[in-house]
Structures are given as C-alpha cells and as structure tokens.
Amino acid sequence: MIKVLLFAQLRDDLGKESISLEGNSWSVAELKKKMTADYQLASLETVMTAVNEEFADDDTILSDGDIVAFIPPVSGG
Numbered sequence: 001m002i003k004v005l006l007f008a009q010l011r012d013d014l015g016k017e018s019i020s021l022e023g024n025s026w027s028v029a030e031l032k033k034k035m036t037a038d039y040q041l042a043s044l045e046t047v048m049t050a051v052n053e054e055f056a057d058d059d060t061i062l063s064d065g066d067i068v069a070f071i072p073p074v075s076g077g
Helices: 008-014 029-039 042-046
Strands: 002-006 018-021 048-051 054-055 066-069
Touching: 002 008, 002 029, 008 042, 018 029, 029 042, 029 066
Parallel strands: 002 066
Antiparallel strands: 002 018, 048 054, 048 066
C-alpha cells in the first residue's frame, strides 16, 4: 500500500488530505499518470514530490509502505 498525501489545491480538488493505493514498483511518473486518470487531477505535472520525506524525481521507484507527498507550487507576496 502506498499512501499519497495531497496539499493545497490538490487536497481541495480531491476533497481528501490523503489516499492509499495498492501498488508496488511504480515510478513516481506512473503514480502521477494513474492519479491523473483515476481522480482527474490535471495539475500533477508541476508538483514537487517527496517520498518518505525526501525530495524525489519522476524516476524514483516506489515500494510498499512508502509515503508520497505531492506539493503544488505556492505563490505569495
């Protein structure tokens, strides 16, 4: 099981702070593609990704028990 944490607009779009998905040996890119298709989250191509509290890129391979955080860009003034 992979736990996905969602922040800011992603959390608002999905209406949940986190979801759990069955999966193993997916890359971060494959997870993004699955979530885009299953949950219509169109903004995943611009998010920062962390796996187990370490920044990760789209090629990072996920394992059972990983916690993935998708962090959208934040603007401020």
